[in-house]
Amino acid sequence: MTQNPPSSPDLPCKLRFYLFILSFVLHTARRSNGTVNRRFMKLLDSEASPSNKPNNRVKTTDIMVDPSRNLWFRLYVPTTTQATKLPVILYFHGGGFVFFSANSSLFEDICKRLALKLPAVVISVNYRLAPEHRYPSPFEDGFDVLKFLDTTNFEGLPSNIDVGRCFLAGDSAGGNIAHNVAIMAGVHEFSKMKLIGVIGIQPFFGGEERTESETRLKKALILSSEISDWYWKAFLPAGSDRDHPVVNVFGPRWNGILGVNFPASIVFTGGFDPLQDWQKRYCDGLKKAGKQVYLVEYPNSFHGFYCFPQLKESSLLIEEVKDFIEKQSAAQ
Ligand SMILES: *[C@@H]1O[C@H](CO)[C@@H](O)[C@H](O)[C@H]1NC(C)=O
Numbered sequence: 247m248t249q250n251p252p253s254s255p256d257l258p259c260k261l262r263f264y265l266f267i268l269s270f271v272l273h274t275a276r277r278s279n280g281t282v283n284r285r286f287m288k289l290l291d292s293e294a295s296p297s298n299k300p301n302n303r304v305k306t307t308d309i310m311v312d313p314s315r316n317l318w319f320r321l322y323v324p325t326t327t328q329a330t331k332l333p334v335i336l337y338f339h340g341g342g343f344v345f346f347s348a349n350s351s352l353f354e355d356i357c358k359r360l361a362l363k364l365p366a367v368v369i370s371v372n373y374r375l376a377p378e379h380r381y382p383s384p385f386e387d388g389f390d391v392l393k394f395l396d397t398t399n400f401e402g403l404p405s406n407i408d409v410g411r412c413f414l415a416g417d418s419a420g421g422n423i424a425h426n427v428a429i430m431a432g433v434h435e436f437s438k439m440k441l442i443g444v445i446g447i448q449p450f451f452g453g454e455e456r457t458e459s460e461t462r463l464k465k466a467l468i469l470s471s472e473i474s475d476w477y478w479k480a481f482l483p484a485g486s487d488r489d490h491p492v493v494n495v496f497g498p499r500w501n502g503i504l505g506v507n508f509p510a511s512i513v514f515t516g517g518f519d520p521l522q523d524w525q526k527r528y529c530d531g532l533k534k535a536g537k538q539v540y541l542v543e544y545p546n547s548f549h550g551f552y553c554f555p556q557l558k559e560s561s562l563l564i565e566e567v568k569d570f571i572e573k574q575s576a577a578q
């Protein structure tokens with residue numbers, strides 16, 4: 247007799263409880279009229295202040311890019327390695343294009359670990375959120391931060407930053423933003439900046455079709471089918487469906503062009519992530535388009551595992567990113 251595969255991973259009790267509460271808050275903060283109750287969301291989404299203390303191993307500073315749309319980023323600089331040139335990682339947090347910000351405590355930890363362990367200068371972009379700001383607002387914000395880094399000498403800019411080795415990274419919706427900003431960057435002439443990799447951590451892709459993993463895991467914590475459909479609806483222009491090419495990248499409405507300059511990428515998937523089939527199709531699409539892509543699968547991982555340093559896969563991910571960065575840097 248064969249057993250049905252389990253529908254949720256084996257997790258420590260405390261973490262399971264936290265995920266349950268987080269899922270409840272994400273679910274309840276959405277109103278039936280399509281707006282978001284941001285005050286309610288603040289119950290769980292606590293904010294971390296920037297910290298410039300020299301005894302911290304990573305210094306953080308908030309840099310304003312455009313006050314008219316509150317576009318700023320949080321700069322993470324490791325203080326342990328001053329001599330060597332550090333690559334730059336432009337980071338986009340997850341949250342379905344709708345939730346969290348560049349100062350959400352939930353994403354501080356992964357940005358700090360990336361900055362310290364790679365090591366790298368990490369720039370977490372505070373892009374505008376849906377449904378107040380729909381497609382293409384976050385893509386424009388990400389691209390504008392890239393241009394800002396290319397041309398501006400701002401206060402706090404570390405002298406050992408190497409903009410010739412720039413990576414775009416993001417988790418979930420942030421992974422989708424990283425992909426789309428890479429396409430925009432591919433047709434732009436930068437003066438110093440060179441984009442050499444895209445890091446997609448469980449990137450948010452989809453389509454009208456329901457894949458096997460979506461059907462099997464449709465009630466997954468954090469990202470049920472119901473909530474992912476709602477996010478797309480909040481993000482896309484009114485009247486669009488999930489075969490829009492920013493959702494279903496290589497789907498029926500793909501224009502066949504990815505840009506000659508689309509860099510190598512690494513994509514992380516989890517065995518309990520409903521999106522895993524879309525993420526694998528995305529990798530296949532990149533390969534078919536002649537691009538270099540590495541797929542890393544963690545069988546016991548759920549959507550959002552990287553936020554929890556107590557999970558071993560969260561550390562393995564940092565190691566894989568480090569290898570990827572070294573490989574891409576060596577190829578320059
Ligand atoms: C949606 O509902 C909330 C709370 O019930 C209300 O404050 C808000 O004005 C509504 N927005 C729209 C666009 O209908």
Ligand SMILES: *[C@@H]1O[C@H](CO)[C@@H](O)[C@H](O)[C@H]1NC(C)=O
Nearest residue numbers: 293294295296316347349372
């Ligand atoms: C986080 O960012 C928002 C603006 O985007 C700001 O209003 C808030 O004060 C910030 N919180 C902290 C603790 O820095």
